[in-house]
Amino acid sequence: MGINSKRVKKAGAVAASMMVGALALSGCSVTGAGTTEGAKGDGTGTVNALFMKQAGYSEDDVAKMIAEFEAQNPEITVEPTFVSYEALHDKIVTAAPAGTYDVFLTDVIWPAEFASKGVALDLTDRIPESWKDDVLGGALDTGKYQDKYYGVPLFPSTKLFYYNTELVESVGATEADLQTWDGVLDVAAKIKEQENIEFPLAWSWSQAEALICDYAQLLGSFGGEFTDADGNLAINSPEGVETLQWMMDSMESGLTNPASTTFLEDDVTKSLAQGQTAFALNWESTLRDLDDPSISKVVGKVAVMQTPAGPSGDRRGVNGSMAMSIGSQSKNQDAAWTFVEFMSSQENQEQYAASSMPNWKASYENAELTKSNPAVFKAAGQQFDDMIARPVMESYNSVSQTIQVELQNALLGKKTAQEALDDAVAAANKG
């Protein structure tokens, strides 16, 4: 190597100067962004789409939808990629500059961020006017930020209340006893006492967005809101504190499984499916898994109903809808739109009503359809009318993480409810 060390040095110098040159060239933007832009494309070719692995419509279902779409649009090929929900946001963000994904799923809490940071394409002009009447109230707003639409709704979603009918009946209770959270706790105490069930309640309270969803739904039933009139986080309100205190008490009294602080929704489903949990909140798609004999020991023994009422009498569900967005850097936006339009169409969504709710008003009046999944249609239909939204903020992600940590601090007994929520509000409103 000694012989050509000079040359190597020279090559190194060349490379170094090239690098400095590259940095200087991109000096106007240190991220290197802005040099490329998305393009509409000619409406054909490949569309790369990012989905999530989840409990509702499955990867097989998406494959079927894509096959149907490709049959109708032979000039477009769709390449799906699946990641877990927990990895979805970061995947969208890191892939954004390269325009890797023409289409991606957007959670209802992200449009503010994706719009203000230019990750998602403004679809306002492409959305037909008629959708404002035909799409379920609120569902179209899933992708909305500041009067513009950055996503097309794909199955609205909320958390419903699931209960093990066998356990409830064994202590002489009925669905009528479960209409309020206090009623649920009473029945849970009886089940804990009389049946061999150590912890009748399970929740998805791990440090993740799932915790915020459960908190939101409870907050709704305690008559609280996330933000005040100015849009600042205000969960240290009396209602917010009361909600958290209720969660802490249910753990303290041994009715809530203490392992809930390590659970995601999927763990809650498993616990229900094993018959170890009597009550849980979970997404409307859960019933299908609980009635699947290959993974469930409680087939036909789990019923679903609207979320129980809290002290305020409200029965609000958390808005957990997803939308499909198009990447701002996509080079094939027209073809992507064709695919997105197909996915959100009434015709496509109604075929999968067994696992996911359609977002078209007309679907709920189609008697044949609602008969196919009556319990979920009934409970979800009631709940879609009044949903509690998580705060709309550009920096939602970091605010949510702050709230997650503080809620857990209280649930794990490190802080009182008031302290934890005061700290969360102070940290969130500082930045």
Added chain:
Amino acid sequence: MSTAKTGSATTETARMRPAKRRRENQGRLAFWLLLPASVAVFGVIVYPILRTLLISFFEVTSVLAVDTPFVGFANYLSALSDSGFWSAMGRTLYFTLTSTALELVLGLGLASLLSAPLKFRWLFRAVVVLPWAVPTIVSAAMWKGIFNAEYGALNAVLFQFGLIDSYHAWLGDPALALNMVILADVWKTTPLVAFFLLAGLSSIPKELYEAARLDRAGWVRIFRSIVLPLLVPSIAIVVVLRTVEAFKVFDIVYGMTRGGPANGTQTIAYYTYVTAFSDQNYGVGSALSYLIVVVILLLSAVYLRTLRRSGMSAL
């Protein structure tokens, strides 16, 4: 390198011109052969490092940001003044020290066993390396399953032996969860440490042991006066390597706990990841990654200095 130089020097005096031409040809060939590798190295290592340094002086709040004002050292200051940074630093330090110490002790024991003249020694050596061969993200998922509060193997084993009277949520308490993540990391990395130390052990001449035994030295004495001093170079390498690696720990946390519960397992690398990619605060994220580099350099310097000062190191 030096032999190559003297070698070419001799040929040079013998037949200067053709040799020079050949040398140039060789050099050119070497240059082209090295080019792909250097492009890769500059492209995926050097360039991103410099780019990250550059970004750390700007306010970059979006992956697609075009408007990025220069803020000097403000990102570093905001990182350093954040309490989240210091608690993540504290946890990382605890993780690094505990896991490295455990791996060293267990690795030394394992290395001694593997160097013992046993039957099927080759088999043991092959089996022991397995945990290291498992990708971290896979072992993280595996340990997450083992520690699961509902159906985890650890609960079942301890319960059936009567060591616990109810199932525990091993990853449910912040401090406990951190220790459990350390345990998983120790399981995975001890084989690597053991193999480094095994190499060191095999290089100790057998005569030294024989001489010590003739002098009626006990095994404690042999260990203290022969094994340990001669093993110091290997230990030094292992300690530096493991410290650097442990300080950057990310994937096992991502796979097992995602930083929870209540941020109890959020290490500094995970904190940096969240800041940069989840919160889209790339300026501060870049500054954080340079702060990590500084801390690792400091730690390594302190280690190497201490070992050198002890006069036993070959480094």
